[in-house]
Amino acid sequence: MAEPPRRVRRVELPDGRQFWLKRVERLSGRLRLQKGDPARAFAAEREGLRALAAAGLPVAGLAAEGPDWVLMPDAGPVLPEVVRDPGRDEAEKLRAFEAAGRALGRLHWAGMAHGRPAVRDVCWDGREARFIDLERFRRAKRAGFWQAADVVMFAQTAFTLWPEDGRWLEAALGAYAVSAPEGSVAAVRRLVGWLRPVGWLAAGLARLKSESRELRAVGLTLARLRAWEG
Numbered sequence: 001m002a003e004p005p006r007r008v009r010r011v012e013l014p015d016g017r018q019f020w021l022k023r024v025e026r027l028s029g030r031l032r033l034q035k036g037d038p039a040r041a042f043a044a045e046r047e048g049l050r051a052l053a054a055a056g057l058p059v060a061g062l063a064a065e066g067p068d069w070v071l072m073p074d075a076g077p078v079l080p081e082v083v084r085d086p087g088r089d090e091a092e093k094l095r096a097f098e099a100a101g102r103a104l105g106r107l108h109w110a111g112m113a114h115g116r117p118a119v120r121d122v123c124w125d126g127r128e129a130r131f132i133d134l135e136r137f138r139r140a141k142r143a144g145f146w147q148a149a150d151v152v153m154f155a156q157t158a159f160t161l162w163p164e165d166g167r168w169l170e171a172a173l174g175a176y177a178v179s180a181p182e183g184s185v186a187a188v189r190r191l192v193g194w195l196r197p198v199g200w201l202a203a204g205l206a207r208l209k210s211e212s213r214e215l216r217a218v219g220l221t222l223a224r225l226r227a228w229e230g
């Protein structure tokens with residue numbers, strides 16, 4: 001805590017145990033406008049960490065906390081690191097994404113939405129996929145808008161990193177479809193229908209900014225989820 005504040009930092013104890021320290025961000029006026037109120041985001045994250053743990057859902061958890069900081073146990077590498085790791089075989093990578101999809105489905109069952117489950121906000125310790133980064137956590141209606149938005153977000157970040165390879169995303173979607181509340185897949189399709197103009201806009205912009213992986217991922221995401229049967 002005495003060192004200069006960094007929003008998120010890894011802390012290693014002398015005995016080798018690893019934690020992550022997350023603190024309230026101090027933002028200048030302009031960044032604050034772009035990123036929103038850091039204190040509110042921090043409060044949402046703390047609430048999310050507690051709510052998921054209380055519901056028995058896989059989350060990093062709280063080892064200790066103070067007024068403007070939380071300390072979480074290390075939950076393992078995030079999904080993009082798992083995919084990049086040559087020391088893990090394909091079966092394990094698929095298991096990690098299945099676990100992520102199942103975890104999201106269970107979270108939705110519990111009447112919550114993660115808020116922004118990017119693939120880099122899910123950790124895999126070799127056995128469990130756990131959520132981190134709950135700054136946009138909220139209570140949400142089952143099979144409603146915010147839960148559908150979670151799925152779109154997850155798919156969008158997967159297609160941004162792996163536009164040519166849908167294997168891992170498919171594993172997650174398959175597990176999600178059987179774990180999520182009834183009507184969830186239909187809700188995702190409905191949201192994707194509303195987002196159709198966003199797809200057109202992204203396609204137009206992608207022509208101007210052809211190097212943007214995010215923009216190209218929008219079309220892939222909407223097409224994949226529009227065709228989702230479940």
Ligand SMILES: Nc1ncnc2c1ncn2[C@@H]1O[C@H](COP(=O)(O)OP(=O)(O)O)[C@@H](O)[C@H]1O
Pocket residue numbers: 007008020022060072073074075076077078120121123132133134135
């Ligand atoms: N409990 C944790 N276990 C493992 N890695 C973590 C944990 N908390 C944070 N990290 C790492 O720190 C990064 C940033 O933390 P995150 O909560 O996602 O903040 P940000 O809002 O900056 O994305 C994550 O992408 C992950 O690599």
Ligand SMILES: [Mg+2]
Pocket residue numbers: 120121133
């Ligand atoms: Mg993050």
